[in-house]
Amino acid sequence: MRRKRGPDGKFLFASNGKPLMERDPARYGKGKRWRVRYLDPDGQERNRSFEKKIDAENFKKEVEADVLRGTYIDPDAGRITFRKQAEDVINNRTLDPGTRLEMRKRLSKHVYPVIGSKEIGRLSQRPSLIQELVKSMEKAGLAPSYIEVIMAHVGLVFSVAVDDELITKNPVKSSTVVLPKVVKKKLVPWTAEQVLGMADVLPRQYAATVAAGAGLGLRQGEIFGLSPDDIDWLRGVVHVNRQVKVLKNRLVFALPKGEKTREVPLPESVKLTLSEHMREFPPVDVTLPWRDLDGDPATARLFFSHASELYGGAVFRDRFNDLWHRALEEVGIVPKLAAGQKRGMTYREHGMHALRHYFVSVLLAEGESVTAVAEWAGHHSAKFTLDVYGHLMPTSEQRMRKTIDAALRRPDSAADGPQTAQEGSE
Numbered sequence: 001m002r003r004k005r006g007p008d009g010k011f012l013f014a015s016n017g018k019p020l021m022e023r024d025p026a027r028y029g030k031g032k033r034w035r036v037r038y039l040d041p042d043g044q045e046r047n048r049s050f051e052k053k054i055d056a057e058n059f060k061k062e063v064e065a066d067v068l069r070g071t072y073i074d075p076d077a078g079r080i081t082f083r084k085q086a087e088d089v090i091n092n093r094t095l096d097p098g099t100r101l102e103m104r105k106r107l108s109k110h111v112y113p114v115i116g117s118k119e120i121g122r123l124s125q126r127p128s129l130i131q132e133l134v135k136s137m138e139k140a141g142l143a144p145s146y147i148e149v150i151m152a153h154v155g156l157v158f159s160v161a162v163d164d165e166l167i168t169k170n171p172v173k174s175s176t177v178v179l180p181k182v183v184k185k186k187l188v189p190w191t192a193e194q195v196l197g198m199a200d201v202l203p204r205q206y207a208a209t210v211a212a213g214a215g216l217g218l219r220q221g222e223i224f225g226l227s228p229d230d231i232d233w234l235r236g237v238v239h240v241n242r243q244v245k246v247l248k249n250r251l252v253f254a255l256p257k258g259e260k261t262r263e264v265p266l267p268e269s270v271k272l273t274l275s276e277h278m279r280e281f282p283p284v285d286v287t288l289p290w291r292d293l294d295g296d297p298a299t300a301r302l303f304f305s306h307a308s309e310l311y312g313g314a315v316f317r318d319r320f321n322d323l324w325h326r327a328l329e330e331v332g333i334v335p336k337l338a339a340g341q342k343r344g345m346t347y348r349e350h351g352m353h354a355l356r357h358y359f360v361s362v363l364l365a366e367g368e369s370v371t372a373v374a375e376w377a378g379h380h381s382a383k384f385t386l387d388v389y390g391h392l393m394p395t396s397e398q399r400m401r402k403t404i405d406a407a408l409r410r411p412d413s414a415a416d417g418p419q420t421a422q423e424g425s426e
Helices: 053-069 082-092 097-110 120-125 127-139 144-163 192-201 208-216 220-224 268-280 317-331 345-349 353-365 370-377 382-392 396-408
Strands: 034-039 045-050 237-240 243-247 250-254 262-265 284-289 297-302
Touching: 034 053, 045 053, 082 097, 082 120, 082 144, 097 144, 097 243, 097 250, 120 127, 120 144, 127 144, 192 208, 192 317, 208 220, 208 268, 208 353, 220 243, 220 317, 250 284, 262 370, 353 370, 353 382, 370 382
Parallel strands: none
Antiparallel strands: 034 045, 237 262, 243 250, 284 297
């Protein structure tokens, strides 16, 4: 309706002084004509308009029921865009600085272009839009495992929105959202000859990194952050206290992965290797920011260092990896590249992490406790260790044969042969 005007263009009034109203021909009977007014749980008046009376009545019933059940969600709360919600999560959630950088980079490149401008309320009601996001990443050629990582970020954004009562459900958890299947190849650990070969061909100042990886199960960043002061030489224990991380092409010290320190037994062979390395290459004091680029400076005396002032004397992984890749070719673990060829997935599969795989596989093959191995390797759970390395453990049949052979072996029998009858015996 609109206020009525006379021929002279002035508003007309009834005898009681109220303005006269008339239908607006451009708007009457069109648009959202039905409005629901209600009080939210905080006693604030809210309203929402609908085109059809039946929709308004249904909404009124839903709101009243939600308020009584204590499950009311402000319908306008979900109008925030996915990008805004994601940036709030990235900025405000307690995350490792490196995780924060990677999460923002992945979402900016693969998610925001597809659903960044869409309202989270609408997305929560339309799981099909999330499936479209998955398909767009598949078409872009992203590996299933990488899509899984990105969708974990997306799921976190929606989970926070649910906890903040902006939306009622997380669309990523819908049964209609299906991720591409990740085909996990069984891990094949290196042989002892390959491990020792890498130590032989790496530059001498880095040869002991192989012992730290294969003998202590340290990650690459933990090796670069290892200090003689972290070792209890008398007790034979290594305290894994820090790692060297890369943030925006700069280096920082940080706690090991998962922000968990740990202790690892020090084998005598590794102790000897590190001792000889110290004599030939004295440890160097390195000062880096702690945890973040603007973190407080922290100093550690490191086994392995680099002369570059750009990285504060610490080893930068990209420079080291170039040496590592050349060593892989020299040992024959990967074929040498022809002129113009680029290093691909084969090199990534045989990165420095292969030393950790060797460490875990040797211990499990000898029947060491899965729980102990998971603790020494710094895995987040023994289940993860079993899932990745379980196929390397000796089978029940192998353990049974070995146990019975040992139990029934006579003291004077050969250690590796069957028992034979003696002459003259009955």
